Amino acid sequence: MISSFRARYGLTEGHVTPEELAHAEELALTKYSSEEWTARVP
DSSP states (O other), X not given: OHHHHHHHHOOOOOOOOHHHHHHHHHHXXXXXXXXXXXXXXX
């Protein structure tokens, strides 16, 4: 699957920065764990 994505979209190797990780953890706690988010029906 990864090789298909790489061939189609030009995937490059990378890493998550400490700032990106901190932001993701903040969102996980403040947004994505909220009742408004988890009970949302599209």
